[in-house]
Amino acid sequence: MRVAGSSDGLKPPARKQQNGPIVVFLGPTLSLAEAERTLPGAVFLQPVSQGDIILAAHAFRPRAMILVDGQFEDRPPVRHKEIMWAMAQGIVVFGAGSMGAIRAAELHPFGMLGVGLIYRWYRRWPLAPDDAVAIQSAPAELGFLPLTDAMVDLQITFSRLMRDGLISSGERLRLTRIAQSMNFRDRSLKAILQEAGFPDEISKKLRGRKISQKKLDALEVLQKAPSLINTDWCPKNPIWIPTNTFMRDLESGGIDLSLLKY
Numbered sequence: 001m002r003v004a005g006s007s008d009g010l011k012p013p014a015r016k017q018q019n020g021p022i023v024v025f026l027g028p029t030l031s032l033a034e035a036e037r038t039l040p041g042a043v044f045l046q047p048v049s050q051g052d053i054i055l056a057a058h059a060f061r062p063r064a065m066i067l068v069d070g071q072f073e074d075r076p077p078v079r080h081k082e083i084m085w086a087m088a089q090g091i092v093v094f095g096a097g098s099m100g101a102i103r104a105a106e107l108h109p110f111g112m113l114g115v116g117l118i119y120r121w122y123r124r125w126p127l128a129p130d131d132a133v134a135i136q137s138a139p140a141e142l143g144f145l146p147l148t149d150a151m152v153d154l155q156i157t158f159s160r161l162m163r164d165g166l167i168s169s170g171e172r173l174r175l176t177r178i179a180q181s182m183n184f185r186d187r188s189l190k191a192i193l194q195e196a197g198f199p200d201e202i203s204k205k206l207r208g209r210k211i212s213q214k215k216l217d218a219l220e221v222l223q224k225a226p227s228l229i230n231t232d233w234c235p236k237n238p239i240w241i242p243t244n245t246f247m248r249d250l251e252s253g254g255i256d257l258s259l260l261k262y
Helices: 032-038 052-060 080-088 099-110 117-124 151-163 169-181 189-195 200-207 213-228 244-252
Strands: 022-025 043-045 064-067 092-095
Touching (some): 022 213, 032 043, 032 213, 052 064, 064 213, 092 099, 117 213, 189 200
């Protein structure tokens, strides 16, 4: 449904900011210190939620945005329409690691660029659960310190432990089932191994082999994005058509609708 009074899709001329910064929405997936070392000069913001892309576009006039982490409990998650709005303004948008990987897989046909194994996993399995990348983290004041482990990281860890001969295929299956039965707020490798009955000494050894694919994917997108922004791989600006629902959601979130006129 189009906004009342609008007759056409909103597609302003491309206004890509060639010299603008890269804006990165980041939280528990990767520490700020490591991210800044990997992509110096970028603007790092808290995990993205509804309205944040529009506000960041006006505040920084970026040439690109990278979505890694996103909010989805205390604040509404970032909307697909908002990402498409940014791309329609000539901003190249990447996604990887966590919420960014999900949105990139969903919006790949419209020009959002995904990087990393998790993104490819969501592309291959469109109905994969969103909570596979969800974790519980400390608040912003504590740097979004991760407090639990993502299901996707646990699955990759279990597979690696089995290939390295540290657990059997049956143990891998049991650990996976225990992890799947847990809420993402409680899901951690330590808790899973404890419930499975592994002795503390062995548990400690296995935890030392944990793999964080989310972190690896976040590092990959930070490393690759600058070289991909101005290549032919980047799509042309998509058509963006506002809807009544989207506009009402922005208004209820306190976003000035005049900001959509970028």
